[in-house]
Amino acid sequence: MQTFFIVAILALGFIITFQIAKASEYVAVLRGYERSRKQTNKINGFLLLAFLIIGLIGVVYCNERLKDKILGAPASDHGILVDRMLYVTLAITFIVFVLTQIALFWFSYKYQEKENQKAFYFPHDNKLEMIWTVIPAITLTILVGFGIFYWFKITGPAPKDAVQVEVVGKQFGWEFRYPGKDQVLGKKYFKNVNPAASNPAGQIWEDPANHDDIFVEQEMHLVVNKPVQLVIGAKDVIHDVGLAHFRLKMDAVPGTPTTMWFTPTVTTADMRKKTGNPDFVYEISCDQMCGKGHWSMRGVIVVETQEEYDAWMASKKPQYLVANPDKDPSVKKDTAAAPVPVTAAVIR
């Protein structure tokens, strides 16, 4: 019933508009087409000016309403560079935006058709054209220069002491692998993937580097102020590791590993205090369309102190021992303990 009323009201509104439009056409015929054209010209000229003024006020109003809803200060070293570049670009483009929009609407209003106004024959002017070729070129060169400088800093090689963590996307969740004490991620092969045999990552057990690798899902832990290098892959389709608070992003491509490094600078606990939100967590969002669960492909990053991190790590058992309980000294007496398969938790 409600839908019916909405449709009826829309139809009615349309019929009224249409009748007015038709009537205005008759009026134009009666009053003389030229005269009514001049009148609408005045109205539209005025509206253009009004649009400019209301629009610029709207831009300020919009900023007031939304500026606190965008993310606060970046939580990584690279994020600071990204934000700095963003605000420099914003400052320059905003000036250009305001000037050109004012020129556009003001010229339109000022030079609207008038009785004794003659248009000015002005087909070209080489000097003017040179000026507005060179100025944008210089401005953009500066932006390119800064941009590339920061880009190489961000994408450059990771520091030697960076901890490697493997991040793997799949429909629709995240898996992580830590290298363990030897600091080396063991080799893997996708045909070894076998969650039923507790080998969800496809690790090659013959590689001794794999014996201490820790496997976890959905939640990644990082140490504050310690550089980390993510080694990123995907199992099925392309995903993307989106870290909004760290201002970083990298695709997860099946068959082609990618990397990204950064240093988290604010712990989750500190961020909770800063934002006043006790439920705050750093989130990993999938930013590359990956199927029907794309919008819910959420992971969590906990940034914590070294002690907290060590304690968390100590509670984890290497996946090698989970998959091969016979090799595990702690379960040797109790061979009946079957590995519990870990299932992906997807929200909704």
Next chain:
Amino acid sequence: MSETSTLHAGAVGHHDDHGHGHHEQSFISKYIFSMDHKTIGKQFLITGIVWAIIGGLFSVLFRLQLGYPDQTFPILETFFGHWAKGGQIQPEFYYGLVTIHGTVLVFFVLTAGLSGTFANLLIPLQIGARDMASPFMNMLSYWFFFLAGIVMLSSIFVHTGPASGGWTMYPPLSALRQAGDGQKIGTDLWLIAMALFIVSSLLGGLNYISTILNMRTKGMSMTRLPLPIWAMFFTAVLGVLSFPVLLSGAILLLFDRNLGTSFYLSDIVVNGEILPNEGGSAILYQHLFWFLGHPEVYIILLPAMGMVSEILSVSARKPIFGYMAMLGSMFAIAILAFLVWAHHMFVTGLNPFLGSVFVLLTLLIAVPSAIKVFNWLTTLWRGNIRFTPAALFAIGFVSLFISGGLTGIFLGNSTIDIHLHDTMFVVAHFHIVMGVASFFGMFAGVYHWFPKMFGRYMNNTLAYIHFWVTMAGAYLIFWPMHYQGLAGVPRRYLDKKGWVSFNQFADLDKMITVVSIIVFAVQLMFVFNFFYSIYKGRKVTTTNPWEANTLEWTTPINPGHGNWAGEIPEVHRWPYDYAKDGRDFIPQTEPVGANESKH
């Protein structure tokens, strides 16, 4: 060649007018399998309008989900069945809607509907030719487009739904049937539709290029061409050089899907199934796709730019400022369009050095774009502007092009793109600069050349309402969306409640949805105005209603096949002699006077 044109209203053939006297042609050869460029142009336009309504409606549907994720709309279930179970849009349906919305608007509306319409209509009329170089190929171009449309439309009705991998159709998602319902038959149909569409574009493009190069009337040198023609020329060159690359990409994808090849596939475990493919590269497809995909942006924009240049000049009663600079900047844009594709791929693991080269080339494109904007502004300066609906849409185009172009400087800079890539910022950016701006160019073109197409005017009051609501609506919808992107909200998220970082925009999403419904309703009003005016609009009584200089206004009010009744007129000057030597306008056909000043 001249024939009595009886009723242009029934141009597309839905109209039953067998009875009218056609001496040479039957109804079918005149209105359906027509080889008259004007009729083909109208066919493109009307097919484009139909697709725009479908694509627009889809966006309203997914905006409903975004604005009101918790509310149920039982009426949706009535229409869409299990796709909207319980009156809520299901994720598979949502992604199908997003994908078809993007594909249809980018390719079917803003490529075929825009350059198909106006290249066909304007090229022969403005260069002084009786028809295209190959009218038959031209007709084929439309019918391949029509066929592509039928295939695309049918994909919406298959049991597993249409393609739902996003309009970019990245593999492996699009290559794996196991990855979801939308990756089943719907994706095959999508690929076949695109292949047909590309054939249509190539047939059209080759025709436009050869017509412009070979069939100009006497005196119409290349530097006397009106700017829309130059724009169509560059557009056609871009299309002919880049569409084949997408075709090859699509064919390889079809192979991967159906013949077991591994062009794009490697190391895949999907849905618990380990696939045998090894050695392919998923990123290869992205290179092939964006090698078309980026020029495509200019394929969409350039015709709009060309028409806006023409309309601004006519409306300001003043020559376009810097004709040669306009040509030069279009040329620069066309060249650079081929050298920037990887800026869509900054976060794919691209070699950082390669990334830096693409940053440089991408931001370089801002220079010719800036030249164009300044030239448009100067064209308006000290003019005597008549605000026809076409002029308003042209002014609106410039405003949107500035706004959307400037946000491109953020995204083209890889450092900032790391944060903004695939967020709502990108959605806001390309909708303003490519989507809405090109639509404004198209609307300007329709209002301006409607009298030439149908011998009648559209209703002005409806046109003004259309302009103001669309203009305000475009900014209301897309301006605040940038803030969502700055907050990192990813694209294509149908519900953000589960997220700590992205759930603060519920009110904004509601506002955007309400505005987009209003804007969509007003577009329907435009469509009504369009069809109503074909039959009932005020009749055109003069051959040159806008007092313009170009050749199309020297043809009869309702030109027949062949355009000019007698000889094709000869051209003596460039098309922008407005306000020269105290005269309001001097048509291109007028010989240069002995003591006329030079420009």
